[in-house]
Amino acid sequence: MTDRLFSIDGLTVVFGGLSALHQLNIEIGQGEIIGLIGPNGAGKTTAFNAITGLVRPTSGRVTLRNTDITGWAPARVARFGIARTFQNIRLYEDMPVRENVMVAAHASIRYNFLEAVSGLGRFRSDERRVYDQADNLLELMGLTEFANEKARALPYGSQRKLEVARALALKPVLLLLDEPVAGMNPRETIEFSQLLRKIRDDLHLTIVLIEHDMGFVMDICTKIRVIDHGVPIAWGTPKEIQNDPKVIAAYLGEG
Numbered sequence: 001m002t003d004r005l006f007s008i009d010g011l012t013v014v015f016g017g018l019s020a021l022h023q024l025n026i027e028i029g030q031g032e033i034i035g036l037i038g039p040n041g042a043g044k045t046t047a048f049n050a051i052t053g054l055v056r057p058t059s060g061r062v063t064l065r066n067t068d069i070t071g072w073a074p075a076r077v078a079r080f081g082i083a084r085t086f087q088n089i090r091l092y093e094d095m096p097v098r099e100n101v102m103v104a105a106h107a108s109i110r111y112n113f114l115e116a117v118s119g120l121g122r123f124r125s126d127e128r129r130v131y132d133q134a135d136n137l138l139e140l141m142g143l144t145e146f147a148n149e150k151a152r153a154l155p156y157g158s159q160r161k162l163e164v165a166r167a168l169a170l171k172p173v174l175l176l177l178d179e180p181v182a183g184m185n186p187r188e189t190i191e192f193s194q195l196l197r198k199i200r201d202d203l204h205l206t207i208v209l210i211e212h213d214m215g216f217v218m219d220i221c222t223k224i225r226v227i228d229h230g231v232p233i234a235w236g237t238p239k240e241i242q243n244d245p246k247v248i249a250a251y252l253g254e255g
């Protein structure tokens with residue numbers, strides 16, 4: 001593995017009496033694309049929520065760039081370099097596509113009151129920069145033609161790409177994607193794989209993704225962590241995971 005960027009040690013989340021996540025460990029090097037998979041209800045989204053501060057871990061540690069970020073508030077986690085998308089798309093549907101990205105970028109900028117109300121100085125130059133950055137991200141994600149459309153007018157696959165553009169506006173070092181290709185057709189999914197590799201390379205990103213589309217996961221991931229009923233059951237390359245009897249049994253037992 002290349003330099004360690006991010007790690008999860010013994011991450012555990014208990015809701016009432018339910019152990020949603022039990023002793024999850026993951027270690028990730030710069031530039032890797034890691035898959036987090038498992039049957040429905042396995043605890044995948046809970047892991048993302050615990051990493052990004054939406055859920056407080058019962059125990060365990062989350063480390064990014066040698067800094068313990070366990071239990072940090074969501075905005076602080078985002079500013080420190082972790083951005084995410086959600087399983088259910090979260091866009092400002094009646095806002096134009098470009099503004100959707102600009103609003104996300106603003107989350108990483110702070111003005112004092114005078115600068116904001118006067119619209120002068122740093123505020124104005126930052127606005128220009130945020131506008132240009134949004135256009136660059138839309139171009140990267142192949143969404144330029146939709147810049148002035150309302151988000152709700154976009155085809156579903158493009159809405160998912162817009163979610164990624166919004167996450168990238170935070171300038172993360174680690175990108176967490178929750179079911180990024182859900183609802184995409186096979187052609188869109190292949191194009192999205194290519195796009196993801198490109199943004200990983202161009203923006204020096206490291207990526208963790210949750211996904212049920214196994215063709216996509218096996219194609220794009222360098223390593224995969226499998227969890228079942230909150231418990232980690234396997235860790236390995238796509239080939240190792242595909243042939244692991246515990247993984248096959250977990251998926252066969254689903255439903």
Ligand SMILES: Nc1ncnc2c1ncn2[C@@H]1O[C@H](COP(=O)(O)OP(=O)(O)OP(=O)(O)O)[C@@H](O)[C@H]1O
Binds near residue numbers: 040041042045046087
């Ligand atoms: N806020 C919460 N309070 C109580 N229980 C929760 C909460 N969030 C999740 N759970 C429970 O924790 C378990 C894991 O849920 P989670 O959403 O993390 O699974 P998942 O692997 O992401 O599933 P899916 O693939 O269906 O999205 C489930 O039993 C779920 O009902």
